[in-house]
Amino acid sequence: MYTFDTTVSETRRSLLVARLRETNTHRSPVLAALRGTVDDTEVPLDVTALDPAGGEEFAGGLIGHVWARWLHIDYLWVDERHRGAGLGGELVGRAERLARDQHGCRFSRVETWDFQAPEFYRKVGYTLVSVLPDYPPGVTDHLFTKSLS
Template identity: 50%
Template sequence: MATITVERTIGTTKKAVLAGLGAYNDEHFGKQKVRSIAVSLKDRRKIVGGIVGHLWATVLFIQYFWIDQKQRGKGFGTKLIAAIEDEARRHGAIQAYVDTMSFQAPGFYRSCGYEEFGTLKGYPGGVTRHSFTKSL
């Protein structure tokens, strides 16, 4: 008989869930390669910004994007976005997806051509999560 258990560590469960979900998705979507992509901004070999994402099928998912406060306002954000989009296009991406909090960068993504398609309210302090997409 099946039972439900709350786990104290997620490693084993996460591995099983990812394997099961991957097999299910492959049955319905075909085997898709996942490619990790990272673009960094360096100052004298030190990383002072960057974007980390992955490409699954034909969609770039931007997971993390950060620029050190001292480097902001100098156009590096726009150049980093362009670089990861270009790299994703080289590998067949036709769409990009990102989400950001209201105190982070929704205006920035709009200025880079991303279109908002949803919001999620309910975070502390009245913060809202914004979801964006862009055709590549």
């Protein structure tokens, strides 16, 4: 009979991730070829816009990362005072060019909630791939992708 433990343990979490990674590597020739290459490392990618009035005040920013030649846009925010002026599109465009030109990315992906920016991502060339209703309850999650080639 199994013994179950619900204590959160960083050691066990790391072991589980390592073992799953090993299993996936053995089962997928694609992942096996990826392991140990530069593409197998998550690389942070950030673009920040400072307020044109000067100082260190944020006008907006994008936090993302690159993995397996994909740009992952994790967070995008534009200050209310700077919305509608194209700053969001400029932040995304700069991140896409950086990902493509410096990291060899061929695609980009982003998740956004229904009340955030689905129309914005359509406007800047992203294609809706999936919709997940009630994530979290009462909100719909959208996954978008875009070719960078």
